[in-house]
Amino acid sequence: NAGVTQTPKFQVLKTGQSMTLQCAQDMNHNSMYWYRQDPGMGLRLIYYSASEGTTDKGEVPNGYNVSRLNKREFSLRLESAAPSQTSVYFCASSEEFRRTQPQHFGDGTRLSIL
């Protein structure tokens, strides 16, 4: 049972490049989340999805888009990467229909924007 799987684990981009971070969960959870973790700022919610086809903005959605393709997968896209988006990105899931209680996190994608 893999839980929440994120790919890639590491990525270096140049300013202006685009990329998609992938996330999949195998626990049949309803809610999925994207967070970023930065030193001194804690974990901040980027986007939340309560179910397939629905997404809600979190605290810091600017510069990001998301897609809930099906119940398993929730992707995060950076259309034009900026140095301020250098961070560690975590995907999470929860069986609860709540945007405030992520239960299972992936191991993160470490993203550097040069």
Add this chain to the structure above:
Amino acid sequence: TQLLEQSPQFLSIQEGENLTVYCNSSSVFSSLQWYRQEPGEGPVLLVTVVTGGEVKKLKRLTFQFGDARKDSSLHITAAQTGDTGLYLCAGASAGKSTFGDGTTLTVKP
């Protein structure tokens, strides 16, 4: 803006010692979660507390939610090296969750 302050920021102790870490806010939360995060990994949910004054135990870990639901503490009895990690609290209120910056705990053998 809801703020969660965790203290201490860093804590280094010997194996076998007891410790308490704190999570404080001026805001009232409907629930509060504690997570442990190890280097290179994602946070792992330890507990959710929802009732003021609630105490939950998880083996050697004791979690308490303040009576006013503005603060929480985590007490570890007889710490082990496997307890080493970053302990995060997160408070939920009005559909929003706020994470603290965490307490980095190092347990030395």
